[in-house]
Amino acid sequence: MVKRTSFEGDACPIARSLEAIGDWWSLLIIRDALFGVRRFGEFQSKLGMAKNILSARLRSMVDHGILETAPASDGTAYHEYVLTPKGRGLFPILVALRQWSEEFDDHPEQITTILVDRAKGRPVKKLELRAEDGRLLSQPDTMVKLRPASRRRSA
Amino acid sequence: MVKRTSFEGDACPIARSLEAIGDWWSLLIIRDALFGVRRFGEFQSKLGMAKNILSARLRSMVDHGILETAPASDGTAYHEYVLTPKGRGLFPILVALRQWSEEFDDHPEQITTILVDRAKGRPVKKLELRAEDGRLLSQPDTMVKLRPASRRRSA
DNA sequence: TCCAGTGGTTGCATAATGAAACTATGTTGC
DNA sequence: GCAACATAGTTTCATTATGCAACCACTGGA
Structure with missing residues (x-):
């Protein structure tokens, strides 16, 4: 493999979007996020995916400006993942x-x-x-x- | 890994569509196919992807009814890949x-x-x-x- | 203070991906 | 008709990504 092909520098906007969300899980995470899911554990149990993969995907989407972290809305010291406008644009x-x-x-x-x-x-x-x-x-x-x-x- | 998660039996239509086209290359192949690309070598050189991967993706999309094979339109004995209505629906x-x-x-x-x-x-x-x-x-x-x-x- | 819950990370096994070499036909120039 | 080349793959092998399970750190509540 050497390295999984990246579309980062590609001029095609479709390739560029796949660079950010073109994997098995990202769009399902977004789907649930649009539904109001915000917490790590909630994503994990709803999607039934491995925690390390979820962790990697959330980090990647935060890096891409699709999600951002915010203090938990329930007053606890935890944080949650919320969609940015770019994320809602999906x-x-x-x-x-x-x-x-x-x-x-x-x-x-x-x-x-x-x-x-x-x-x-x-x-x-x-x-x-x-x-x-x-x-x-x-x-x-x-x-x-x-x-x-x-x-x-x-x- | 055991096996990459399949969304085949999932009730969510988004998950179901990702089952068919939710990988790195399929949508780019479709993009070029909509553009008129039909031949194996043409996909391969335009997309710059490995031939074994292309081969696997084309087979998978034929299995999913997105592409179908047809005799080459230039009269040679080769065949080409053309979009079905389901494929054009993408x-x-x-x-x-x-x-x-x-x-x-x-x-x-x-x-x-x-x-x-x-x-x-x-x-x-x-x-x-x-x-x-x-x-x-x-x-x-x-x-x-x-x-x-x-x-x-x-x- | 102890214990459960939350939100991860780490380690390991396996599957998917990719580059390159190889193969099997088909085609073309002669 | 046959050598040389093109087309369309398959195979092999190395590397990366995915998935499960175990582990760990921090929080919150009793």
């Missing part, structure tokens, strides 16, 4: 993963939950990609373009 | 990953490409999650509900 990715399973899973009957609009209790719509002018876009309607050299910051 | 996940990097990456200047609307050449809008009635939803506006026991199929 929500659409989780929704996209969920909707993909809902649409294409070979055993959809094993999926026991649905994501609903809290106000109405009704299922949410599929994520939509739209053009600036509001047209609904699917993959063939899009392309990846080289970004025009961004304006150099002064000096 | 597009929103890739868009979500891209947009997350674009919004939160610590070094956004290293991202050299943008996703544009092919017709206009203009950047696409952010993915939007909406309620049935069209209201824009963010994470706190949603909740996960137990699915009502789905109608048992006859007999």
Whole structure:
């Protein structure tokens, strides 16, 4: 192996995101964190994962600015892990993963939950990609373009 | 290790999707496949990954119904890997990953490409999650509900 | 002060990853 | 038709990552 490939310097934004969250556990930790889980032991028991792995993942996500540590909200001297805005920004990715399973899973009957609009209790719509002018876009309607050299910051 | 944890029987659709594509390489392979890459060697040279790993990933994604093999379109006796509808359905996940990097990456200047609307050449809008009635939803506006026991199929 | 609970770390076994070498076909130039 | 090269893998081996279990430090409560 020599070393597991890193995508850190890669120009592709997808590779760059996988660098931070592209492992088996990170997105599940985020999922639970969005659900309100904050404490080490709570993550550990809900996810059923080894404590050393959890420890490593939490540290990595803190390093990436996805989580941050804060004093425990229950007054004890312990601390907890809370999502940063960057971490909360992962929500659409989780929704996209969920909707993909809902649409294409070979055993959809094993999926026991649905994501609903809290106000109405009704299922949410599929994520939509739209053009600036509001047209609904699917993959063939899009392309990846080289970004025009961004304006150099002064000096 | 005993065995890397599998999410196969998990009820959570996010865990289930990670079972299929939650590793370092799969989504990058899909990204290139959406771009039109079809041949083993083309994946290998574009991604710069080891051939044995690529081989294992392609096999796994074929098993998961994300890719399928087809006779080569150039008339040779080789075959190629093409996305199934299930595979093309991963597009929103890739868009979500891209947009997350674009919004939160610590070094956004290293991202050299943008996703544009092919017709206009203009950047696409952010993915939007909406309620049935069209209201824009963010994470706190949603909740996960137990699915009502789905109608048992006859007999 | 003792004891349980919380939040880790350490050590060890095994699985996954990666580079390089090797193999088996397919293709091409002659 | 055959040598040489390209394609698409597989195999081997070294190294890293993961997982379990045991251990440890600190906290909080009785």
